Amino acid sequence: MTLRPAVVLLSGGLDSSTVLAIAQDQGFAPHCLSFRYGQRHGRELDAARAVADKAGVASFQVVDIDLRAFGGSALTDDIEVPKDRDEQSMGAGIPVTYVPARNTIFLSFALAKAEVTGARDLFIGVNAMDYSGYPDCRPAFVEAFEHLANVATRAVDDDDAHITVHAPLLHWTKAEIIQRGFALGVDYAMTTSCYDPFEDGACGRCDACVLRRQGFAAAGVADPTVYGGS
């Protein structure tokens, strides 16, 4: 059986690494895209490459784009990453770690990759539960991009070329994501979520770390993350 190609957005984090395992479990041969977009640290890309290598993907590619040119986010600028926030603070409004139009840009590149590889399936690890403050992590965003993809490309002239945007984590809790990935053999020790890591591990206190720790606890799975700097 020939595996169908798919394009998987892979950040090296917990969510996208789980999505990769899900795509493979569904019988896809994943072409993984990661982005060097002016992140404050390169650990994500190292993690993405290691996860892709271990998974035995069809291809892995790092695309260089410069979102720093636009500014406006704590993930790419010198704005301080918030720490030790409770769920109420995290849920209030769009966080400073939001990068303008990031998922729109990432999916646009995934669409280009799909056109040249013949893939009709895009996978993205957005999650509406934990990241309710990010507009581009919501169901309406995923639906709107799928519609755009089908009018923006060769698919518009070929009924057999319908493009599907898969966002399997959209309605899952962090604990459900971890349980599913654990069942599929994802090695979460290879993944990284921290917005502001130390030399020797994750900070343990940014929103991403807080959600990750809570997720492992709620999933009843041992957290393999090294929390450093303390």
Next chain:
Amino acid sequence: MTLRPAVVLLSGGLDSSTVLAIAQDQGFAPHCLSFRYGQRHGRELDAARAVADKAGVASFQVVDIDLRAFGGSALTDDIEVPKDRDEQSMGAGIPVTYVPARNTIFLSFALAKAEVTGARDLFIGVNAMDYSGYPDCRPAFVEAFEHLANVATRAVDDDDAHITVHAPLLHWTKAEIIQRGFALGVDYAMTTSCYDPFEDGACGRCDACVLRRQGFAAAGVADPTVYGGS
């Protein structure tokens, strides 16, 4: 009166230079974005900068992205640019000069720029008449991107932040575009359209040159383009 900011995609070609003039005529302060995306020649970017300078825009920015990594187009690969095609050949199917998902990617960056500048208006010079073979130059594409833009960004949480994608040339002939730009004072000698220019001017024979020459003839406006290499 404070001018409203807008983001204008500016390639340095005839169409986008006309769009810039239209945006200014409508009272917008344009933030222009150009892309270095692995084009075979840099003449477009020189033209874009010159056009933006002359127009006195709010800002001009060149964004580096590497579409060559994806291949699949005569504009970025070593595929031969077709020459001397008649209208029937140009209209048949998606041309090899189509760059996968290019306008989707360009508008995604425009959307990021809009978020950080506070602009709610994006301008793009797509044209469904002359480029019927490009899926991402059609009305359905523009509508789909506008919908996406309004669910993908902070606009989703703020009714006053509705984003509009302006594609004023969508249904105009090349002659109508030239007549409008001429009336607005666009200096078309500064613009470049050719897919495959010589050192001393445009080739005069690629699809873009053929449409440009026909457009000036039909508009009854003298063509200031230097056609070289002959």
